[in-house]
Amino acid sequence: MKHYILKVCLLTISILVIGGCASTPVYTSKSTINIKESPSPFVDQDSKILYWAQHDSKNLYLTLATSDPTSQRQILMQGISVWFDEAGRKREYLGFTYPAKDPHADGGRPPMNRGERQPMEDSRDNKEMARRLMQQFQSRISYIELHGFLEEGSFERLNYRLEKGPIKVDISMNKDGELLYKVKVPLTSIFTEEGGTNRLVSVGVEANFERGAKPSAPPSGGVQMGGGGPPGGGQGGQGGGRRPGQGGDDMDSSSGINFWFKVLL
Numbered sequence: 001m002k003h004y005i006l007k008v009c010l011l012t013i014s015i016l017v018i019g020g021c022a023s024t025p026v027y028t029s030k031s032t033i034n035i036k037e038s039p040s041p042f043v044d045q046d047s048k049i050l051y052w053a054q055h056d057s058k059n060l061y062l063t064l065a066t067s068d069p070t071s072q073r074q075i076l077m078q079g080i081s082v083w084f085d086e087a088g089r090k091r092e093y094l095g096f097t098y099p100a101k102d103p104h105a106d107g108g109r110p111p112m113n114r115g116e117r118q119p120m121e122d123s124r125d126n127k128e129m130a131r132r133l134m135q136q137f138q139s140r141i142s143y144i145e146l147h148g149f150l151e152e153g154s155f156e157r158l159n160y161r162l163e164k165g166p167i168k169v170d171i172s173m174n175k176d177g178e179l180l181y182k183v184k185v186p187l188t189s190i191f192t193e194e195g196g197t198n199r200l201v202s203v204g205v206e207a208n209f210e211r212g213a214k215p216s217a218p219p220s221g222g223v224q225m226g227g228g229g230p231p232g233g234g235q236g237g238q239g240g241g242r243r244p245g246q247g248g249d250d251m252d253s254s255s256g257i258n259f260w261f262k263v264l265l
Helices: 002-021 069-078 123-139
Strands: 026-028 042-044 049-055 059-066 080-085 095-100 143-147 155-159 168-173 179-186 200-207 258-264
Antiparallel strands (some): 080 200
């Protein structure tokens, strides 16, 4: 009887643990060595951002990709923060913000609430707006803010193009107007212990909103993305489908960037 009760208790605990973890998708990173096929992306449905991960013996490589006009504006105009938690939780103690606010700019960048939209007629206008934002980003001084990389609670702001730091970020746009945000971070910066397999790290991605800016709900019937569509599977964190711009035109613009996922190495 005691053994039966113990088994029931263990089963109940297992169900609770699995249920609690189910809300955060787990992406299994593939080694960059001898990869025969491209990584299969997951998608965050709210921000319309696809993401995937790869790694080698020294670094973790993250890629974010989006054709969504709202998410593109948030990334290029406000920047995003990326957080790492080796405990698999959602603690914001180690991470970076890029592009970060220029401390020397007069008045800084205009505030941009989550879900803010600008009217665009069709996909051609979206692509042209994205290209203009990309040109503006490339022409201005680029800063990166580092949180917790020197020691817990530390903060650094670096001129990204002139000062070297542990994080490498590349923002580009392909010919289809898809924004690519690629991150390279040393594994030694994330994990306190070197080596090992089946290591898990939580990754958080959020828009760098101005202090005091309150998210606004997207209006009903918003902008339609010409040619945009989420990967197959329907739910955030599901992979194995289309990239943005490959079929379907019934995807509304995103409502903001704020999501977490886990990467298994």
